[in-house]
Amino acid sequence: MTATEPREKLVGQAIKRREDPRLVRGQGRYMDDIVLPGMAHVKILRSPLAHARIRNVDTARAAEAPGVLGVYTGADFADVNALPYAWQAAGVDNHVNTPRILAVDEVHWVGDPIAVVVAETPQQAADARDLIDLDLEALPAVVDAEATTHNGAPQLHENALNNIAFEWDCGDEAGVEGAIGDAAVRISQRIRNQRLIATPIETRGAIGQYDAGTDEYTFWLSSQAPHVHRLVMAAFVLGHPEEKIRVIAPDMGGAFGSKIFMYTEYPLVGLLAKQLGRPVKWIEEREEHALATAQGRDHVTDLDIAAEQDGTITGLRVTTWANLGAYLSTAAGGIPTTLYGRMVAGVYKIPNIHCKVYGTYTNTALVDAYRGAGRPEAAYVIERVVDLVAAELGMDPADVRRKNFIPTEAFPYDTGIGMLPYDSGDYPAALDKALDLIGYSDLRQQQADARANGKYLGIGFSSYVEVCGIAPTAWVTSEGWGAGLWESANVRVQLTGKVVVTTGSMPHGQGHETTFAQMVSDGLGVPYDDIIVEYGDTAGTPFGYGTYGSRSLAVGGTAIVQSVEKIRDKITKIAAHMLEVNEDEVDIDAGTAFVKGAPDRNVSFGDIAATAAVGAGLPEGVEPFLDATTYFDPPNCTFPFGTHIAVVEVEEDTGNVEIKRYVAIDDVGNVINPLIVDGQVHGGIVQGIGQALWEHGVYDDGGQLLSSTLMDYGIPKASWLPMMELDRTVTTTDVNPMGAKGAGEAGTIASTPAIVNAVMDALSPVGIKHLDMPLSAPRVWTAMQEAKEN
Amino acid sequence: MQVSMTVNGQERSGEVEPRTLLVHFLRENLGLTGTHIGCDTSQCGACTIHLNGKAVKSCTVLAVQANGADVTTIEGMAKDGELHPIQEGFWEEHGLQCGYCTPGMIMTTADLLKRNPNPTEAEIRHGIEGNLCRCTGYQHIVKSVQWAADKMAAQSGD
Ligand code: FES
Numbered sequence: 016m017t018a019t020e021p022r023e024k025l026v027g028q029a030i031k032r033r034e035d036p037r038l039v040r041g042q043g044r045y046m047d048d049i050v051l052p053g054m055a056h057v058k059i060l061r062s063p064l065a066h067a068r069i070r071n072v073d074t075a076r077a078a079e080a081p082g083v084l085g086v087y088t089g090a091d092f093a094d095v096n097a098l099p100y101a102w103q104a105a106g107v108d109n110h111v112n113t114p115r116i117l118a119v120d121e122v123h124w125v126g127d128p129i130a131v132v133v134a135e136t137p138q139q140a141a142d143a144r145d146l147i148d149l150d151l152e153a154l155p156a157v158v159d160a161e162a163t164t165h166n167g168a169p170q171l172h173e174n175a176l177n178n179i180a181f182e183w184d185c186g187d188e189a190g191v192e193g194a195i196g197d198a199a200v201r202i203s204q205r206i207r208n209q210r211l212i213a214t215p216i217e218t219r220g221a222i223g224q225y226d227a228g229t230d231e232y233t234f235w236l237s238s239q240a241p242h243v244h245r246l247v248m249a250a251f252v253l254g255h256p257e258e259k260i261r262v263i264a265p266d267m268g269g270a271f272g273s274k275i276f277m278y279t280e281y282p283l284v285g286l287l288a289k290q291l292g293r294p295v296k297w298i299e300e301r302e303e304h305a306l307a308t309a310q311g312r313d314h315v316t317d318l319d320i321a322a323e324q325d326g327t328i329t330g331l332r333v334t335t336w337a338n339l340g341a342y343l344s345t346a347a348g349g350i351p352t353t354l355y356g357r358m359v360a361g362v363y364k365i366p367n368i369h370c371k372v373y374g375t376y377t378n379t380a381l382v383d384a385y386r387g388a389g390r391p392e393a394a395y396v397i398e399r400v401v402d403l404v405a406a407e408l409g410m411d412p413a414d415v416r417r418k419n420f421i422p423t424e425a426f427p428y429d430t431g432i433g434m435l436p437y438d439s440g441d442y443p444a445a446l447d448k449a450l451d452l453i454g455y456s457d458l459r460q461q462q463a464d465a466r467a468n469g470k471y472l473g474i475g476f477s478s479y480v481e482v483c484g485i486a487p488t489a490w491v492t493s494e495g496w497g498a499g500l501w502e503s504a505n506v507r508v509q510l511t512g513k514v515v516v517t518t519g520s521m522p523h524g525q526g527h528e529t530t531f532a533q534m535v536s537d538g539l540g541v542p543y544d545d546i547i548v549e550y551g552d553t554a555g556t557p558f559g560y561g562t563y564g565s566r567s568l569a570v571g572g573t574a575i576v577q578s579v580e581k582i583r584d585k586i587t588k589i590a591a592h593m594l595e596v597n598e599d600e601v602d603i604d605a606g607t608a609f610v611k612g613a614p615d616r617n618v619s620f621g622d623i624a625a626t627a628a629v630g631a632g633l634p635e636g637v638e639p640f641l642d643a644t645t646y647f648d649p650p651n652c653t654f655p656f657g658t659h660i661a662v663v664e665v666e667e668d669t670g671n672v673e674i675k676r677y678v679a680i681d682d683v684g685n686v687i688n689p690l691i692v693d694g695q696v697h698g699g700i701v702q703g704i705g706q707a708l709w710e711h712g713v714y715d716d717g718g719q720l721l722s723s724t725l726m727d728y729g730i731p732k733a734s735w736l737p738m739m740e741l742d743r744t745v746t747t748t749d750v751n752p753m754g755a756k757g758a759g760e761a762g763t764i765a766s767t768p769a770i771v772n773a774v775m776d777a778l779s780p781v782g783i784k785h786l787d788m789p790l791s792a793p794r795v796w797t798a799m800q801e802a803k804e805n
Numbered sequence: 806m807q808v809s810m811t812v813n814g815q816e817r818s819g820e821v822e823p824r825t826l827l828v829h830f831l832r833e834n835l836g837l838t839g840t841h842i843g844c845d846t847s848q849c850g851a852c853t854i855h856l857n858g859k860a861v862k863s864c865t866v867l868a869v870q871a872n873g874a875d876v877t878t879i880e881g882m883a884k885d886g887e888l889h890p891i892q893e894g895f896w897e898e899h900g901l902q903c904g905y906c907t908p909g910m911i912m913t914t915a916d917l918l919k920r921n922p923n924p925t926e927a928e929i930r931h932g933i934e935g936n937l938c939r940c941t942g943y944q945h946i947v948k949s950v951q952w953a954a955d956k957m958a959a960q961s962g963d
């Protein structure tokens with residue numbers, strides 16, 4: 016290839032992932048694969064009761080057991096701070112209670128850690144754990160998000176009257192009141208968004224190591240944000256200098272939000288390592304994951320809807336009780352407020368909206384971000400609202416959507432409930448494309464035929480928007496987040512011409528090594544194979560906020576692009592000097608810098624890299640080395656959107672829901688690697704379908720978790736699913752230079768209401784208007800029987 | 806107690822407790838950490854290996870039960886540094902994201918394709934339903950299996 020032939024761009028191509036060869040060979044290095052010399056093993060004794068006073072913890076027998084190195088209780092860590100709470104519900108009082116390393120005096124949920132055993136082997140630690148004698152005085156418990164606020168409910172914390180952690184609202188209360196008063200059509204409905212358990216196939220884990228000579232801790236953590244974990248441990252929990260803590264995040268077997276937060280086990284392994292003078296490892300058991308890892312959703316919501324006869328929605332009142340569990344997790348305050356309340360308008364222009372949220376304490380596991388985090392709950396609310404209106408008026412749900420869509424010419428669009436303005440969108444285009452792909456005109460006829468044959472066929476829509484690429488720091492701090500949300504990247508070119516990219520993002524299945532290398536390869540015109548992407552270790556890397564909120568490309572990717580730009584500028588300067596021309600006469604492509612119009616006068620990227628690295632022959636005033644760091648704080652979030660359509664059939668005899676077809680049109684802006692984006696969308700859709708049909712973290716009234724194993728918790732299986740049909744529309748954004756919006760959560764946000772709406776459509780002939788998730792066969796069958804009897 | 810077995814073609818032995826599970830023997834005694842653990846109720850399939858030529862969940866077998874057996878783990882799939890066609894299929898069709906379920910999926914797929922070299926989509930979905938994947942939604946896994954079936958058919962036709 017000569018310099019005049021532009022090199023083929025890699026951005027936009029479905030390149031297979033460079034992460035995969037080692038993973039398919041079984042050469043990944045996940046938490047439990049890490050073995051350190053002298054490593055000891057930790058098992059945690061957790062409360063079997065949802066609410067109890069700790070009378071006594073007798074560790075004597077356990078301490079004598081074979082292989083045991085130490086047994087500790089809350090008293091041993093009484094001087095260690097409780098975990099910090101980093102995202103307040105903004106603008107209101109938050110009555111904060113956060114977990115301690117081990118419980119002291121009282122336990123507040125089944126899973127609350129009480130004691131810890133360290134032994135030579137995990138089996139010995141587990142055996143000794145069984146020998147700890149617990150004397151607990153049971154106290155009454157409460158598990159329901161709303162009932163916990165009732166008079167007479169058991170009280171969890173002295174500072175939270177009626178178990179209310181905060182009361183928050185957004186929108187125009189009086190306006191909604193008026194709209195409902197004036198409305199031709201009024202609908203009220205209570206809906207529940209059930210509790211979910213994240214359930215990555217690899218559970219959490221943590222390894223702590225302490226070097227007494229240097230006073231340095233090294234942690235290996237299941238972490239979507241290693242720098243944040245280090246900062247939080249340094250500043251708030253351990254009180255140890257940040258520069259003497261190193262956090263490494265090894266390969267992670269999925270996370271879905273659950274590995275963002277600060278957990279008690281993380282500082283614990285460090286403290287134990289210091290105490291014992293040996294590295295210690297804790298690997299979460301599957302049941303522990305269900306009990307003790309932050310869970311998702313769990314809202315009770317009352318809806319009051321005002322509409323006109325033509326389907327125009329004129330007012331929406333949303334009152335939500337958000338179950339936050341026994342204590343506040345790291346980001347617990349922000350999820351049901353900023354990321355939920357401010358998104359309930361969805362893709363619609365609704366003149367009057369008010370959303371009130373009660374964040375409540377209950378005797379259950381902590382609740383925090385889980386894939387989508389607030390936005391799936393918001394999409395579920397508004398997409399059910401639209402279908403309730405359509406059903407009430409006997410209108411086609413596609414028409415009600417179209418009637419209320421935010422017009423394409425209205426962007427950037429402010430919904431008036433405190434969200435940043437939606438950057439760009441074309442909602443009718445996505446709907447039209449979805450209708451086209453599914454063959455909607457024929458589909459309604461097929462449905463009529465099926466119904467005539469006694470079959471329950473349903474078609475369900477979900478037109479969603481989500482807020483991604485979080486977030487401008489000034490905005491998110493005004494929304495109660497206690498830090499920044501910019502992202503960092505360092506790009507440096509070694510003497511050999513190889514390019515090293517260090518990102519503050521923290522991939523755990525999203526394929527950043529591939530995507531980012533594609534971008535840098537295009538940006539610098541260097542071969543893809545000459546670029547390596549590094550992440551996951553705080554040692555010597557710029558501070559970064561990590562991967563969640565579909566932010567890695569929109570925010571982290573922009574930091575990379577800007578670092579690449581800085582390097583290009585410097586390359587141009589050096590090349591101009593070497594070629595003895597002015598800078599504006601130099602162009603860069605295909606691994607060379609050349610004189611515009613005279614491509615034969617060129618210097619190779621390798622020569623420039625070597626010149627820069629050696630530092631001889633540089634233009635006056637130019638520093639050696641090609642090395643650029645960027646901290647990018649986005650001017651806005653991004654707002655991906657789309658329409659999904661599900662076709663389901665409900666089996667009359669069993670209530671079983673079969674998904675016949677699933678069409679997804681997503682608009683995530685420009686796509687760097689379509690193969691990877693499709694994979695993200697598939698996985699997201701299936702997680703959302705899981706919520707609609709099978710998944711439920713069930714607590715009984717006494718606070719026992721009934722779904723603590725994979726036998727009881729309905730993770731979707733391959734045989735339960737159809738092939739999804741995907742396509743895209745592309746509406747770019749000017750929030751970042753790639754014009755990309757984010758794809759990690761879209762599927763999950765969209766699919767839950769699409770499926771539920773389809774099932775409700777299927778059941779409409781028997782007069783069912785709403786059922787709560789999960790729409791399991793027994794629940795659907797029972798509802799059908801009851802409906803038929805009436 | 807002492808156990809010995811053939812693992813990926815090599816004689817291996819080690820000292821275990823009677824209660825030691827095969828998955829722990831493979832991971833801890835032999836350092837073969839490609840076999841993963843995702844649950845303690847035999848639900849997830851992350852620990853799937855081949856025992857005497859059949860796919861089994863190695864968390865359901867005691868190490869002593871495998872005494873004298875022939876075991877293949879994910880580390881034994883690539884031959885002479887060349888990926889097995891199933892490994893290639895997962896790479897080609899983006900059949901993995903985090904990769905944690907992948908070794909188990911690949912071992913299950915190998916057994917499936919041995920029994921049924923040309924499975925339908927439904928047969929694939931049924932065949933891998935004992936292996937959970939939380940990342941991919943299975944669609945690209947199904948395609949990976951189809952890719953591998955095609956490649957293996959082409960190879961055996963050679
Ligand atoms: S570890 Fe889950 S099935 Fe074996």
Ligand code: FES
Binds near residue numbers: 905
């Ligand atoms: S790729 Fe992550 S669990 Fe399957």
